[in-house]
Amino acid sequence: MTTLISYIVRTSTKLDKRCIIPLLLQSPPPPQLLLLSPLRTFSSEVPKSQPPQKKRPARGKGPVTWKSLAVTGVIGASLLAFMLYVRKEKEAAQARERKRALGKASIGGRFELIDHNGTPRTSDDFLGRWVLLYFGFTHCPDVCPDELEKMAKVVDDVEKLECGQSIQPLFITVDPKRDSQAAIKQYCAEFHPRLLGLTGSEDAIAQACRAYRVYFSAGPRDEDDDYIVDHTIILYLVNPDGDFVDYFGQNKTAEQATASIVFSMKKFDDANKKGFLGSLL
Amino acid sequence: MSFRDKGVRKACWESRDRYWACLDLPDIQRDHCLELRRLYEMACPVHWVKHFDRKRQYMEFKERIHSTPGGVPTGVALSRP
Numbered sequence: 001m002t003t004l005i006s007y008i009v010r011t012s013t014k015l016d017k018r019c020i021i022p023l024l025l026q027s028p029p030p031p032q033l034l035l036l037s038p039l040r041t042f043s044s045e046v047p048k049s050q051p052p053q054k055k056r057p058a059r060g061k062g063p064v065t066w067k068s069l070a071v072t073g074v075i076g077a078s079l080l081a082f083m084l085y086v087r088k089e090k091e092a093a094q095a096r097e098r099k100r101a102l103g104k105a106s107i108g109g110r111f112e113l114i115d116h117n118g119t120p121r122t123s124d125d126f127l128g129r130w131v132l133l134y135f136g137f138t139h140c141p142d143v144c145p146d147e148l149e150k151m152a153k154v155v156d157d158v159e160k161l162e163c164g165q166s167i168q169p170l171f172i173t174v175d176p177k178r179d180s181q182a183a184i185k186q187y188c189a190e191f192h193p194r195l196l197g198l199t200g201s202e203d204a205i206a207q208a209c210r211a212y213r214v215y216f217s218a219g220p221r222d223e224d225d226d227y228i229v230d231h232t233i234i235l236y237l238v239n240p241d242g243d244f245v246d247y248f249g250q251n252k253t254a255e256q257a258t259a260s261i262v263f264s265m266k267k268f269d270d271a272n273k274k275g276f277l278g279s280l281l
Numbered sequence: 282m283s284f285r286d287k288g289v290r291k292a293c294w295e296s297r298d299r300y301w302a303c304l305d306l307p308d309i310q311r312d313h314c315l316e317l318r319r320l321y322e323m324a325c326p327v328h329w330v331k332h333f334d335r336k337r338q339y340m341e342f343k344e345r346i347h348s349t350p351g352g353v354p355t356g357v358a359l360s361r362p
Binding site: 183 | 284285286287290293294325326327328329331332333
């Protein structure tokens with residue numbers, strides 16, 4: 001009888017309950033077996049042939065160990081760092097777009113003039129370079145020479161610095177009637193060898209002045225037919241994208257202007273240096 | 282008319298500075314600087330002389346304003362905004 005029971009128990013793991021009942025009915029079951037329900041008998045006994053189960057884990061060793069905590073922490077921190085980096089990139093891109101939209105609307109724009117060598121030049125010819133722009137006229141008593149000297153000094157100082165780049169200085173006349181190409185060429189040569197003078201028709205000059213919001217007005221003529229043109233006295237800084245970036249009035253010294261320009265150059269380079277993700281997209 | 286080149290400009294500014302240095306001397310009468318004024322007017326174009334005279338007037342006005350304690354001295358006309 002015990003062999004029969006052990007045989008049934010052995011096979012009960014493989015057979016389902018429908019098989020066990022007919023097996024039991026084949027030979028008269030012993031009275032002990034009838035008293036107990038077949039399911040409970042077979043399920044509660046531990047099969048002797050199977051290997052002993054592992055005991056419950058020792059005290060102090062739960063599913064959360066120091067090691068698993070450290071691993072989770074490292075993964076979580078790296079994911080957080082990644083998320084913050086991505087967010088910073090996105091904010092930088094948004095700021096760039098905003099700045100670009102703002103800058104174009106206010107000051108600056110296209111101009112089409114003729115340089116002091118007689119070559120037609122447009123504002124697009126200077127894209128890719130930093131530009132310092134000054135509006136003046138050759139018959140100016142003291143302001144234009146002072147500002148042009150300052151501009152020449154700033155251009156040289158910025159180039160000498162490690163973090164500085166070369167700037168193209170431009171001089172646009174607000175007195176096209178008197179300032180011919182030859183006059184401007186001679187005038188500009190006195191300040192800086194790279195200073196490029198631009199002139200043109202009155203309409204072209206007026207359009208350029210309108211783009212940069214430059215006020216100019218010829219004063220009364222005296223007996224020599226001489227007159228002074230009253231005009232805005234500002235040095236404009238334009239970045240390689242052709243956008244107006246900064247301005248320097250008479251109150252800014254050459255050193256202050258140099259510092260501002262170098263700072264603007266660095267900001268421009270940083271903004272245009274795409275992050276790792278930016279280069280992937 | 283061609284513009285005044287660097288040399289002409291420098292000569293004009295120097296004669297102007299000499300004239301102004303004379304005017305800045307303490308207890309000076311304006312007619313003592315007449316000779317310098319004549320040289321200055323010869324060195325600089327007419328329009329520039331007018332321009333520099335206006336500038337000098339403005340500089341003197343600024344001096345007066347800054348040196349008077351408590352603001353504008355009486356007798357100086359100021360346009361109210």
